[in-house]
Amino acid sequence: MNYNVNEKGYYGDFGGAYIPEMLYPNVEELRQNYLRISAEPSFKKEYDELLKNYVGRPTPLYFAKRLSEKYNTKIYLKREDLCHTGAHKVNNTIGQILMARRLGKHRIIAETGAGQHGVATATVCALMGMECIVYMGALDIKRQAPNVARMKMLGAEVRPAQSGSKTLKDATNEAIRDWINNPVDTHYIIGSVVGPHPYPDMVARFQSVISEETQWQLQELEGRNYPDYVIACVGGGSNAAGLYYHYLNDERVKIIAVEAAGKGINSGESAATSALGKEGIIHGSKTLLMQTADGQITEPYSISAGLDYPGVGPMHAHLFRTQRAEFISIPDQEAMDWGLTLSQMEGIIPAIETAHAFAVLDVRRFKPEEILVFNCSGRGDKDLDTYIDYFKL
Amino acid sequence: MNYNVNEKGYYGDFGGAYIPEMLYPNVEELRQNYLRISAEPSFKKEYDELLKNYVGRPTPLYFAKRLSEKYNTKIYLKREDLCHTGAHKVNNTIGQILMARRLGKHRIIAETGAGQHGVATATVCALMGMECIVYMGALDIKRQAPNVARMKMLGAEVRPAQSGSKTLKDATNEAIRDWINNPVDTHYIIGSVVGPHPYPDMVARFQSVISEETQWQLQELEGRNYPDYVIACVGGGSNAAGLYYHYLNDERVKIIAVEAAGKGINSGESAATSALGKEGIIHGSKTLLMQTADGQITEPYSISAGLDYPGVGPMHAHLFRTQRAEFISIPDQEAMDWGLTLSQMEGIIPAIETAHAFAVLDVRRFKPEEILVFNCSGRGDKDLDTYIDYFKL
Amino acid sequence: MNRIDQKFKEENTILSIYFSAGHPNLEDTVPILKQLQAAGVDMVEIGLPFSDPLADGPTIQESSTQALRNGMTTEKLFTQLKGIREHIHIPLVLMGYYNPMMQFGLENFCQRCQEIGIDGLIIPDLPVEVYQEESQDLFNRYGLYNMFLITPQTSEERIRYIDKVSKGFIYMVSSASVTGAQSAFGDVQTEYFQRIQDMHLNTPTVVGFGISNAETYQAATSHSRGAIIGSAFIKFLENEGVERIPEFIKSIRS
């Protein structure tokens, strides 16, 4: 089976572009040009150079010695937390800003939940001297003050989304509305492998640098370019898509996707889309999403703002349905404990999103010779307040 | 002239080891072994691997296009802000923890002001599974809550220094006292090129990876391995020492050191040691320091906690006295403004310490063909509260 | 003949009103419909509320959210509309997002529409290509027209294509802007209206978004076959109540 997107923008049953006509010209322009532009030598050169000289790529593939000893298996961390701005998100925003420039756009909009994607977008806009407006739920603005400040430092305007529950989902709606209202000069930088085709594929390709590097790094370190497992947390799914990308069709590599169970799958406060979601349409894409019987999208819950999204990207819906990937959901408490464990065993304070992935070590057994690559998608500095509160530090 | 340390531990008139007899065995053990150990192939291998796979080295040498255009000269940023934990400090703590292990120590102490060195120390201790105690002024503990939380997340004990003005100077005194009280099993990881010989030289060598990389990176980018200027902020002076190191005796390269003028050199609230200091002894080293006529060490002031130190390392005292380096002091306000400028022009929010260095662009003229390398010593996330307050973000 | 086609045959200028079902009060749907018909409105779009109405402006969003809070559901709406054709003879269009329809079961949804006597659907997030592939046959089978939008950015080629696929009318979005009232149209919009008029499409066009008063209604209908009022009507409803609907309609057609 082929797990990449097909020509029509679908991963199996999922994907597509369920968008209002007002967005058609923009999305269509992107669809018709994204592959061509990103294949241009001048684009690749600029993208690669920025990833190297600005973002700090390649990020290390770090062998976690103490963790490996404790769990008696070979644990590698792909260190996206070392990217400029502190998470994998910037791989995508660098790509999209270059895309936007080549499409002649000079105004950028984005949505953000925890603020990581907002910061990554504000960053590349500053770098290119482009106007930047970030939509963020009014509630999230209050909860994530430091990232709001970072965006403002970077010269971005942060616009509160006042509708609905005033969180990520609503910020995304507002960003889409802005794009509808500004169809000519504006590019919308979506922050994950969600949204209408070609976004999921485009974002996955920009993030695929993660597995591309992993391949040669593993070759250097282990003498073979693939691991036994790739393991990542899934909010929308972009860091996971990046780590899986070059292994999607390599059946030697097992894929584990980790979702946020929040207070427990059956608690009513969860973000475990694969367990709780049904097929539907969210933000322009047919995928799995959490919704009422009536098709209203439900508010998800997770202690980590970046996993607090009611859907997953269509690639992940497909990986789930075809059982190519195993989906595991991890409650708040285990994730938080892993935040502490990783800090104290490896000196790496992970984002709470990232911490979810590691909890797999407690629920699955691995063999001593098996090679596991975890995506260390982001650093935990943005989550310090949450950690402080939770652990009474 | 040779600007490196001499065999007796002096840089010209400065340096030495003015230590109580209680510290003699420890400092002497270090002095006798640091060069031998750090030259061992197994040490070099472990150090280099950790720098690469854990810290994320080499850090990029980033050509700041927009800034270069604005100032009509060639501006490169050495991106130490991308190091794991967010500043150059970790280059040193990685080296020292490996040194400590080879000396058979299993308890680590450190002092910290802003918390960056404390975090970098707590990080390597977690990595090695070693006990870690960080001394921090009781006042700084209150001012720098997030870094305190990071250290605790990493499993370190943060001990408040209650003496004196309860800031960095006093934390250093407390750390020294701890070392006196624990002469056998403990290694003291000093965070800058200060303290008794061999610390200034050892720390400078560990930080010298900065200029080592700069050499080959410039060769790749500009076809010659040296710039016209190396420019860095100086608190104790470790990031500056790292950037200058391989250019110290290369007179083609001009050296600029930037100190914190605080509220102005003559305001009584300043940390501009070169302008205000006199020769004396601080923390075991003969150097320039700010003191009363009576030889009492004065409390410095800077808005940036990392430059808020009343002395400079002996290497810098020597560079100043011999006029090998030009010393410039930059007041709080200009530094803060540069924090914003760098954020909005290059998408890089610098530490306030780092921001001081860039203000040189406003006070010196450079030619279009001249190559400037600035040390981007750390990221500004730790300073967000200060930025928020200052700019009312 | 579909009531929509019938209406465009009978009337030269169509006034159509949009409201969110279940707003301001859960049981207002039928009373509003009766008032609208009595006031001489030619067609009604009944909004099926959705949690995430990303193509709508603030007024419609809020009415949608309020309707959901009031307890509106797809099933509830169908129950309210059961037997509506005993009183209401003007064309009725359901306007809603694709997801709630999918969850209801698309075929089931169409069947219920047919039973009630719904004439057509407007589904903003169902683009024409997907429609053709996924739902055209089904809608046809249940006699439901599906209306498409065009905007100032829609290319001529695409307009022609949409015209070919369309039945009933083409919903001509007045400006590149989510719905929301404005008090007058500018030159850009007038030129756009003129441009479309000059294309002499087969399907009648109805202007929507930004029609709020007699002036904008006038401007829109001088270049098209009709106009749809949404936000302005919803605001009126909120402030003045269902009883005073005739006054609103009179103010538009005055």
Next chain:
Amino acid sequence: MNRIDQKFKEENTILSIYFSAGHPNLEDTVPILKQLQAAGVDMVEIGLPFSDPLADGPTIQESSTQALRNGMTTEKLFTQLKGIREHIHIPLVLMGYYNPMMQFGLENFCQRCQEIGIDGLIIPDLPVEVYQEESQDLFNRYGLYNMFLITPQTSEERIRYIDKVSKGFIYMVSSASVTGAQSAFGDVQTEYFQRIQDMHLNTPTVVGFGISNAETYQAATSHSRGAIIGSAFIKFLENEGVERIPEFIKSIRS
């Protein structure tokens, strides 16, 4: 003959007291000295306060900080001590950190010491090697002894070297610990005292750090020529005042 040598010739067991000049009150220096001599103390170390006394424990640190707050300076101390030899005949040692002396001007400092009749110096952050290179000649010229510390970690080789360089006495730090009172010595310390005693050094040794009462004084002086009391005396001063010094001394020698 230097008063220190004289004293060690006269007395078998030396009791020496340390206090920070200018603490508890700025003008206490001379009254304290008089009380100490009257109480039969053999030698006094006068602490020159320093802002950053990194070899001292909390009690001495605080007394030092308080003394600075009270206005104590090097010049002030010399002024207070001017003419002191009219009243005080026991050896007087100045104990202070190197930086204030450097700032005063090292030669100037020595000269003033000589004028006053100071017998020696203890400078914790002036290691023996640096002393030999930078200040030995100068100190000799002004008749000032410089006393060095040894600790339980000091190697035998180094102790021998220090013994060779030393005049007056060797300050034997009782344990690897900054000054601060403790109520009794343990086995480790006793072994250390014994080890040093068995080395039969040329220079007499005096134990300091952790002497607080008759018991620790006893223990220390059974293996050495004397003991220095610092923190315990400073605490007593703070709590009981200058007038009651004789009681403190009596409690030690009882």
